[in-house]
Amino acid sequence: MWAPYIWKNGELCEWEKAQVHVLSHALHYGTSIFEGLRAYEIGENACVLRPREHFERMLFSCRVARAPSPLDVDQWIEATAATLRANEHRAAYIRPLVYRGLGETLGLDGRSGPIETIVATVPWATYFGADALERGIDAQVSSWRRPGAGAVSALAKIGGHYAEAQMVLAEAKDNGFAEGIMLDQMGHVTEGSGQNIFLVIGDELITPGLGDSILEGVTRNCIRTIAADLGITVREATTPRDLLYKADEIFFTGTAVEVCPVRSVDRIIVGEGRMGPVTRAIQQMFFGIVTGALPDKWGWLEPVCIEPLMQERRAV
Ligand SMILES: Cc1ncc(COP(=O)(O)O)c(C=O)c1O
Incomplete structure (x- = not known):
């Protein structure tokens, strides 16, 4: 058990009871829409990083998947706060999910089936392990290509799309790379x-643009804001593969990986094989904000106070 409670279809449910039927549409056809958020512990609070942006992206993904979300952004934020409180989680990875449940048919058009919703919060520290944020990770260019624009919606975070991502990750790990x-x-x-x-x-920071088959990451947006604040020019650009071997520094960004340096690609060392000064400056500012060491000057953190429920529980 990773947490005592999971929020499911409007109520908190004990871990063991949060089940799905084996003929649920999402299990067969990948008809799920999800998000990944993080809460950082600052004092008594779980501070959720940019929940509004995450849930706006989730509602967009639901529109693309033609699976309407029964909750609006504020309701998702409330459900997230309730789950964090119930689990007494101040630092957590947060996983909201919308999926097609058990309908009247096993057919591909699952729209007769119900839309189900969950929010889970689980403890999850660093994605690539404790050292990775300082030392960087080794990556490879995958043999799998992203489906072209128009083949799938890269901008929508739909469960079925991640079948490919899993193959990319498994291939990299089997070949001795982290990603x-x-x-x-x-x-x-x-x-x-x-x-x-x-x-x-x-002296430039380059990242692929929205037309280059990427998810429009919330962390990516944080990093662009931080870089601009630090006086670093950021440019969205279609990026040929060989620039990976020319770059002075490379880093990954995401809710799970946070800001993680890449020290080699295809066993070719990036820069000097360790975190470079631009990555370090950006990473320091990012972690400074989410840990409360620096002011949250862009209002990215939404605090959820965990203490009151703990007191109520103790009183019972
Ligand atoms: C494919 C993909 N790209 C990028 C990201 C980073 O997005 P974010 O920074 O919003 O977590 C994620 C994580 O959600 C992802 O799954």
Whole structure:
């Protein structure tokens, strides 16, 4: 058990009772829409990083998947706060999910089936392990290409799309790397299996654009804001594969990976093989804000006070 409670269809449910039927549509056809958020512990609070942006993206993904969300952004935020409180989680990875449940048919058009919703909060520290945020990780260019624009909606976070991402990650790990980088059908860099990518080249920070088959990461947006604040020029650019071997620094960004340096690609050392100064400056500011060491000057954190429920529980 990772947490005592999961919020399901409007109420908190004990871990063991949060079940799905084996003929649920989502299990067969990937008809689920999800998000990944993080809460950081600051004092008594679980501070959720940019929940509004995450849930706006979730509602967009639901529109693309034609699976309407029964909750609006504020209701998702309330459900998240209730789950964090019930689990007494101040630091957590948060997983909201909308999925097609058991309908009247096993057919591909699952729209007769119910829309189900959950929010789970689980403890989850660093994605690539304790050292990775300082030492960086080794990545490979995957042999799997991202489906072209128009084949799937890269901008929507739909469960079925992640069948490919899992193959990318498994292939990379089996080959001795921590992560895979996907190229698109034209051979341009897109992103990692679950994170966006930035390249430092000279005095510029480059990242693939929204037309390059990427998810529009919330962390990517934080990093662009931080970089601009630090006086670093950020440019969205279609990125040929060989720039990965030319870059002075490379880093991944995402809710799970946070800001993680890449020290080699395809066993070619990036820069000096350790975290470079641009990555360090950006990473320091990001962690400064989410840990409360620096002011939250862009209002990214939404605090959820965990203490009152703990007191109520103790009183019972
Ligand atoms: C494919 C993909 N790209 C990028 C990201 C990073 O997005 P965010 O920063 O919003 O977590 C994620 C994570 O959700 C992802 O799954």
